[in-house]
Structure formats: C-alpha cells, structure tokens
Amino acid sequence: MSDQKMVNPKEVPSVTFNNGQTIPIVGLGTWQSPPDGSLYKAVSGAIDAGYRHIDCAYAYGNEEEVGKAINDAISAGKIKREDLFVVSKLWLTFFRRDRVKLCVNKILTKLNISYLDLCLVHWPMSFGESDTDNLPVGPDGKVVPGDIDYLEAWQGLEDCVNDGLVKSIGISNFNTKQIERLLGAAKIKPVTNQVESHPYLAQVQLKKFCEERGITLTAYSPLGNPGSQVNTGSDKDRLLKDSVVNRLAEKYNKSAAQILLKFQAQRGVIVIPKSVSIERIRSNIELFDFELAAEEITELEALNRNYRTCGFDEVGVPNLPNYPFKDPNEV
Ligand SMILES: NC(=O)c1ccc[n+]([C@@H]2O[C@H](COP(=O)([O-])OP(=O)(O)OC[C@H]3O[C@@H](n4cnc5c(N)ncnc54)[C@H](OP(=O)(O)O)[C@@H]3O)[C@@H](O)[C@H]2O)c1
Incomplete structure (x- = not known):
C-alpha cells in the first residue's frame, strides 16, 4: 500500500452531467455512519483529505451531523459551499408532488445549507405517507404501500429545481424499463442513476443503457459493504478477499479496496465509498497515481455474478409493484 497523503481535490477527476454540472468522481458515503461524533469526524476528515462530494440521504437519519461538519x-475557511457537491435523496413516504418539497426542505434544514447539488429519488417504490416513520409497517407485518407513482415524485423534484432548492435531479435503484418510462415523461432529464456496483454486480448493461441516454452511473456499495448491518452473511467481505482483486492490488502496490474503487472511476463511474475510519477515508481517494490496464477492467467486469448486497428485501418491500429487482436478471 502507498504512503498516505492528502489528495489535492484538483487531482480528483470530475464527471460532467447532461446539464453541464460537474461532480467529483469520488464521494464519501454516509449510510450506516453513526451520528455519535464519528460521522462528524469522517466528513471533516474527508474534506481535509481532499473529498469535495458527500453522499447523504433523508433516510440515513444522520444528516445533521454531516451538516455540522460541512x-x-x-466557517474555518477550509472550503466554500460552492466547492462542495452535496447529494441527498427523497424518501419513499414523500412521493406526493406537494410533499416532495417538504422532504427536500427537511433535508436542507438538517444539513443547514440552502441548496442541494443533486437530489435523487431513492427507490422507485412509494410507501404510505409519513413524516416520522421511514418504514411504515401495517398490522400484517408488511410495509404499508403508497399509491403515488415515481413520475409524480419526479414532478415534485422538478419543482424543487425550478424553485432553486436543488441544482440537479437523478434516480437511484431504477431498472431500464423504469428509466425509459421516466424519460418519456420528464421535463428535466435525470443526471445519474445510483445503483449497487462492484465486480460481482458489474452493471455493464445498465451502464451502457444509461450512457446511451446521457445518464451517468453512480456505484454504491463499491466494496460490497463488508460492514453492513443489513447483509450479515459470513462471506460479506468476499469482494475484498477476491483473488483477482488481490492479485491486482499486489501488482500495483495498492489495497484491494483501492482496486475496487479504481475499477469504477476508470470506467467513468462515480463512486461513493463509505467509511468512518480516517485512514480508510484517506486511502479510498488515493486512486489517481496508477492506471489499470484495459484488459484488467474487462477481467474485473467478468467476475460479475449478479450478486446484490442491498436488495431492500425486508417486510414485503419486493412485493410492491415498482420494486425494481423482481426478476434477478432484470437490468
Ligand atoms: N442509493 C441507495 O439505495 C444506496 C444504497 C446503499 C448505499 N448507498 C450509498 O453508497 C455508500 C457506499 O455504500 P455502502 O456504505 O453500502 O458500502 P461500501 O462503501 O461498499 O462499504 C462500506 C463498508 O466498508 C468498510 N470500508 C471502507 N473503506 C474500507 C477499506 N479501505 N478497506 C476495508 N473496508 C473498508 C466500511 O467500514 P468503516 O466505516 O469501519 O471503515 C464499511 O463497513 C453508502 O454509504 C451510501 O452513501 C446508497
């Protein structure tokens, strides 16, 4: 592994969206980062280490701590607001058009900022309306379904762009049919689709599909989320132990995590590793002093086995009509 140093934010490549806005290709993920001071240190440490992109969500319940660090x-003069790219996500209990702005305003209040650089529809399904319960469950133990279509949520996000609350809007966990349908109705085109991706879920087809339509891909769980509180399988760190990934790590004198992250960045995929360890946060952005060979990218893509760590398969969610991964071969 290379010695740790701060990365100059100018060395981190940007991706340009279909509306001309640019986003640093590496961002800090914040899901499951505890708001007990660790997330504050993580975001502050990430800014010091050269990150200028933070991935948040209403549903993570920790945006106040992100906002305090930002x-x-x-205030300390380390950055200006405009230097930072802040992403958040509309939650599924706020899909009604007039409730979308309510959710976005709640996010802005928690983050204590006046606009988001990007807001995503977190998932294409809607849940029963609630301002307090992110996963409303009925007496049958199943999630309470919502009856609002994601096309209506999209109109609400378009309103937020027109009102200056959000600069760009995008989607997350949408399959190709859902993207096609959205594109048929949208006045403002989505700039990115944020989906799980790593060599075991390489998303080659979805990437091509999105790119052909001017939509970038953002990779979540790029390390396979080895510390996940949701996926508790005994093999959850298997990507980090993969023999191909480790052979490349040895060859380039990098860590397995750095190979997994470089794999995405070199394919032009925006990547948002989560960590609350300062050492890992620093190393996860030290990706721009080496290049994988084209055949090594292909070799990593060939490890694909449609392995998903983040399927949201609790309390009957997969039975909802717009659940995106009903068919495991669905792209
Ligand atoms: N749109 C969506 O539906 C969705 C879903 C999932 C995730 N996301 C976003 O994507 C972000 C990243 O995905 P993720 O959090 O699921 O998983 P991830 O980034 O693949 O993995 C995070 C886990 O890896 C560990 N880790 C981080 N750097 C490491 C390194 N260099 N070596 C070894 N282990 C390392 C972290 O532990 P430590 O913290 O202890 O370092 C944490 O347990 C999320 O935080 C969130 O912002 C979005």
Missing part, C-alpha cells in the same frame, strides 16, 4: 469547514 458548516464548520466553511
């Missing part, structure tokens, strides 16, 4: 860095 605002303290601004």
Whole structure:
C-alpha cells in the first residue's frame, strides 16, 4: 500500500452531467455512519483529505451531523459551499408532488445549507405517507404501500429545481424499463442513476443503457459493504478477499479496496465509498497515481455474478409493484 497523503481535490477527476454540472468522481458515503461524533469526524476528515462530494440521504437519519461538519469547514475557511457537491435523496413516504418539497426542505434544514447539488429519488417504490416513520409497517407485518407513482415524485423534484432548492435531479435503484418510462415523461432529464456496483454486480448493461441516454452511473456499495448491518452473511467481505482483486492490488502496490474503487472511476463511474475510519477515508481517494490496464477492467467486469448486497428485501418491500429487482436478471 502507498504512503498516505492528502489528495489535492484538483487531482480528483470530475464527471460532467447532461446539464453541464460537474461532480467529483469520488464521494464519501454516509449510510450506516453513526451520528455519535464519528460521522462528524469522517466528513471533516474527508474534506481535509481532499473529498469535495458527500453522499447523504433523508433516510440515513444522520444528516445533521454531516451538516455540522460541512458548516464548520466553511466557517474555518477550509472550503466554500460552492466547492462542495452535496447529494441527498427523497424518501419513499414523500412521493406526493406537494410533499416532495417538504422532504427536500427537511433535508436542507438538517444539513443547514440552502441548496442541494443533486437530489435523487431513492427507490422507485412509494410507501404510505409519513413524516416520522421511514418504514411504515401495517398490522400484517408488511410495509404499508403508497399509491403515488415515481413520475409524480419526479414532478415534485422538478419543482424543487425550478424553485432553486436543488441544482440537479437523478434516480437511484431504477431498472431500464423504469428509466425509459421516466424519460418519456420528464421535463428535466435525470443526471445519474445510483445503483449497487462492484465486480460481482458489474452493471455493464445498465451502464451502457444509461450512457446511451446521457445518464451517468453512480456505484454504491463499491466494496460490497463488508460492514453492513443489513447483509450479515459470513462471506460479506468476499469482494475484498477476491483473488483477482488481490492479485491486482499486489501488482500495483495498492489495497484491494483501492482496486475496487479504481475499477469504477476508470470506467467513468462515480463512486461513493463509505467509511468512518480516517485512514480508510484517506486511502479510498488515493486512486489517481496508477492506471489499470484495459484488459484488467474487462477481467474485473467478468467476475460479475449478479450478486446484490442491498436488495431492500425486508417486510414485503419486493412485493410492491415498482420494486425494481423482481426478476434477478432484470437490468
Ligand atoms: N442509493 C441507495 O439505495 C444506496 C444504497 C446503499 C448505499 N448507498 C450509498 O453508497 C455508500 C457506499 O455504500 P455502502 O456504505 O453500502 O458500502 P461500501 O462503501 O461498499 O462499504 C462500506 C463498508 O466498508 C468498510 N470500508 C471502507 N473503506 C474500507 C477499506 N479501505 N478497506 C476495508 N473496508 C473498508 C466500511 O467500514 P468503516 O466505516 O469501519 O471503515 C464499511 O463497513 C453508502 O454509504 C451510501 O452513501 C446508497
């Protein structure tokens, strides 16, 4: 592994969206980062290490701590608000058009900022309306379904762009049929589709599909989320132990995690590794002093086995009409 140093934010490549806005290709993930001071340290440490992109979500329940770290860095003169790319996500209990702005305003209040650089529809399904319960469950133990279509949620996000609350809008966990349907109705085109991706879920077809339509791909769980509280299988760190990944790590004197992250960035895929360890946060952005060979990218893509760590398969969610992964071969 290379010695740790701060990465100059200018060395981190940007991806340009279909509306001209640019986003640093590496961002800090924040799902399951505990708001007990660790997330504050993670975001502050990430800014010091050269990150200028933070991936948040209403549903993560920890945006206040992200906001405090951002605002303290601004007050300390380390960054200006416009230097930072802040992403958040509309939750599924706020899909009604007039409730979308309510959710976005709640996010802005928690983050204590005046606009989001990007807001995504977190998933294409809707849940029963609630301002307090992110996963409303009925007496049958199943999620309470919502009856609002994601096309209506999209109109709500378009309103937020027109009102200056959000600069760009995008989607997350949408399959190709859902993207096609959205494109048929949208006034503002989505800039990215944020989906799980790593060599075991390489998303080659979805990437091509999106790119052909001017939509970038963002890879979540790029390390396979080895510490997940949702996927508790005994093999959850198997991507980090994969023999091909480790052979490349040895060849380039990098860590297995750095190979997994470089795999995405070199394919032009935006990547958002989560960590609350300062050492890992620093190393996860040290990706721009080496290049994988084209055949090594192909070799990593060939490890695909449609392995999903984040299927949201609790309390009957997969039975909802717009659940995107009903068919395991669905792209
Ligand atoms: N749109 C969606 O539906 C969706 C779903 C899932 C995730 N996301 C976003 O994507 C982000 C990343 O995905 P993720 O959190 O699921 O998984 P991930 O980034 O693949 O993995 C995070 C896990 O890996 C560990 N880790 C981080 N760097 C490491 C390294 N260099 N070596 C070894 N282990 C390392 C972390 O532990 P430590 O913290 O202890 O370092 C944590 O347990 C999320 O945080 C969230 O922002 C979005």
